[in-house]
Amino acid sequence: MLKLLERDGPIAGRAVAPTLTVLRRNDLEPPGGAMSPVTEAADAAVASVLRRVRARMRAWSASGDERATSWSAWLERTVVRPLVGGGVVDAARLDVPEVPEQRRMVGSAEAAGMCLDLAVELAEAAARDARPEVLEACAGALRLLTLTDASTATGDDSSARRARLLAALDVLAAVPAGRVTVSHDGPYLAAGPGVTAMVDWLGQRLDPPPVVALCRCGASAAKPWCDGSHADTGFSGATRDDRVPDRLDTYPARQFEITDNRGLCAHSARCTDGLPTVFRAGEEPFVAPAGGRADDILRAVQACPSGALGAMLEGRRAAALVDSDREPSIEVSRDGPYRLTGGIAVVDAEGRPEPRPVGYSPEHASLCRCGHSTNKPFCSGAHWHADFHDPVPGDDPTLFAWAGGYPALLRTTRLFYERHVADDDLLAPLFARMEPDHPERVASWLSEVFGGPELYSQRYGGYARMISQHIGKHLTEAQRSRWITLLVRSADEAGLPSDPEFRAAFAGYLEWGTRIAVENSTEGAAPPEGMPVPRWWWVCDATPAARPSALPGAEPQDVPEVSTPADDEPVGFAAHVRGLFRPRDRGSMRFVFDLWECDDVAEHADEILGRLRDGSMPCDGPWPEDRVAVFARWIDDGRRP
Structure with missing residues (x-):
């Protein structure tokens, strides 16, 4: 996103941008809890810009433009909701009658300009007073600015506005390694170098803005970004009483002691898969130090993404042995937690260090992303039992x-x-x-x-x-x-x-x-x-995926039967369509979608029908015309389950 902002040369603008002082909320509140004039003015400025952007976005959305509808919904869920719900902005301020100028429909360039104004106000407000509600709204506005393409923002002062935004973001990101704020029953609010170096499970950069709201309820449709779904699902960020006890076990080895805290384990299986003679799944004791070489054991400990495994020398944690010297980064693991490396701080909504289980590593940690951990905010491996999955990529796998x-x-x-x-x-x-x-x-x-x-x-x-x-x-x-x-x-x-x-x-x-x-x-x-x-x-x-496996249990046993519908019979997926696809057909497309799931086939039905008609699906020869006709009838009948 910063690349978009730099097209008009705001790097030079940073030298003349206003200097912002970072103030915590407690610094701004005099005795009695009344809001200070500084914060009141900032909130009023945010409300003023938000009212204008909201009214104009609604007017544009009413025209039927799909982009405007999507952007307006994002604005409501990720910006308006936390600001109003957190008491930062009075809802009444946002619903005053709009003037005719505000009701005029806008284009995408003007929308980007309005979103830039909003991002500037929220970033400057967050830099002065990092309340979680303001940070969450700031992250939502920055994401909206990316969606609307900041480089198209119009206005004679667009360079100055970009410079103000970059100056505010510099303040918010001015934490040596980065910081993750765990909001109350809401998203992770992340800022700093660890955010800008965020990668997916393949190691590819995600290029987020310096401040982001990361989903931790598991329900966002825009994973890993928070879309406000936690407010609809009733998500709770509380640690559960049935979590694995916080206890550090030690196992003497020749040169050092191996430490293990099962209460911190995220069950990545890197230790048990990589060195099963030492780290023994399902056996007691879990660690058998004599089962491997010292260098292999240390390598396995260093690979533990949660910090559950460690090492001690003479009764003290040996950070030099087990903590790698890595750049700050957040990895969005596949179907699993956020993996923090490089010493990123984890703090609660009040800015205090989040309590850590005993024996933890300050260099790395795994944060729950599925919403089901018993040890929130840290991952307990619950994503396995919750069947948590990221959206399946649409392309063939490389x-x-x-x-x-x-x-x-x-x-x-x-x-x-x-x-x-x-x-x-x-x-x-x-x-x-x-x-x-x-x-x-x-x-x-x-x-x-x-x-x-x-x-x-x-x-x-x-x-x-x-x-x-x-x-x-x-x-x-x-x-x-x-x-x-x-x-x-x-x-x-x-x-x-x-x-x-x-x-x-x-x-x-x-x-x-x-x-x-x-x-x-x-x-x-x-x-x-x-x-x-x-x-x-x-x-x-x-x-x-193109070949059915010969291993027992690799393919479902309930292979559907083929049933041809009568001429006057409505065509249903379970009764007539599912059986048209063989296990090998299903396997060849499994990486993209599941041919035995009605919703998946309904979503891609038109594309599938086109490939069936031109003979490119399945790959071993075209379907008979009568089978293609059944599939076409199913589409015409409304894609019934």
Whole structure:
């Protein structure tokens, strides 16, 4: 969003922007709780702008424009609701009769200008008085500004307004690592460097504004952003009495003590999957220190995203052993919690540090995102039992996405170089002088090759840079073969997908890429110039979902029967349509939607019918005309369940 604001050159404007002083609410309230003139004036300014924006947005929405309807609804749920509900703005101030100018319909550019005015007022109000209600409304306004495209805002003073907004955001984000405020029965209000570095579960930047409201009730239709759904669902942010007790267990190892707090565990399974001989699911004691090497144990402890696992030396927490030195960031994990790294502070609605379970890590934490944790605001693993899921992406999966994105590939390359290469007689001499960030470089390369973002090109220089690392190295076939063997072993240990389709594509690239590396490393080799980074794909377009699994229980047993409706019989999904789709048809589309679920098929019915008619679905041959006719009748009959 900041990129949108910088198009008119507000960087220069920052030098002349007004200086804002950060004031907490308690600093503004004299004895007796009366609001100070500073806060009263700020609230009045917010109400004035909000009244104008609301009236104009409503008028535009009344014209039937879908964008205006969507934006107006967002304004009501994420800006008006917290301000009125929190007593920041009197509802009566917003409902005064509008003047004719306010009733005039507006266009998108003017809407962006009005939203810019609103964002400026709310950001400056929040910078002076960081009440949760004001922060939540500020986050809603900033998100609205992104939706309406701030770069189109009109007005002679648009540069000055952008400069004011950036100055206020600088104040709000002026926390060294970032801060997450846990509002009462509402969203997480996040600000600072950890927010601007927010990534999804694949490691791709989300590019949010410096202040955001993150859904924690699990019901938002705009995940991870809060859309106000918590106000409709009656969400409670209270910790439950039936949570796992807050208790730190210690397990002596040779060089240190392993610590574990089951009351803080988010059940990511990284420890039990990565080192099952030490961290034993379903057994007591949970930790068996003699089951693994010290370096592997520490690696597993460092990988624990909740901070439940730790280490102690001489009775004191050994932060240097288990807390990685990472940049502040918030990861929106897949179907799971927010994972905070880099020392982001977690505070309550009054600005006090949120009470942490014993043995916690100040460097990282996992915050509940499904709304069902027994240990709110921290994740207790309840998302597994609540069947919490993010919206399914609409595109076919890339190898990058199927692998688990950059984090999964980085786990693989770190294991490869730190655990295997260092002890290997053939490869250790080859990589003796590698840079400390070499695992990150290789993970970035694999990410880009497998269809992810252009991480290697952006960070390290693209194909020419990669080729330059092999020139004159005189790589041998033995080294090439060992490199593949150990990288595949690391992929197993890192938990990369083991299905035949992914591993065929993965191994195929390793064979292809390493043979080219050997070729380019020979004496006198002249690799072609200007080549792009290769993009690898599934072998013969065989994706994991295109083949029914042979494993027991992998496919539902209630395979629907085909029933042809009579000519005068209404066509229903359960009775007549569901059975038209075979398990293999369902599997081939499962990544996008479920062909055995009425709502999914109804939503995509027109597209499905088009593909059935042109023979592109299913992939092994067109349907008979009578089956296509049944599906078309179902659509015409109103897509009945």
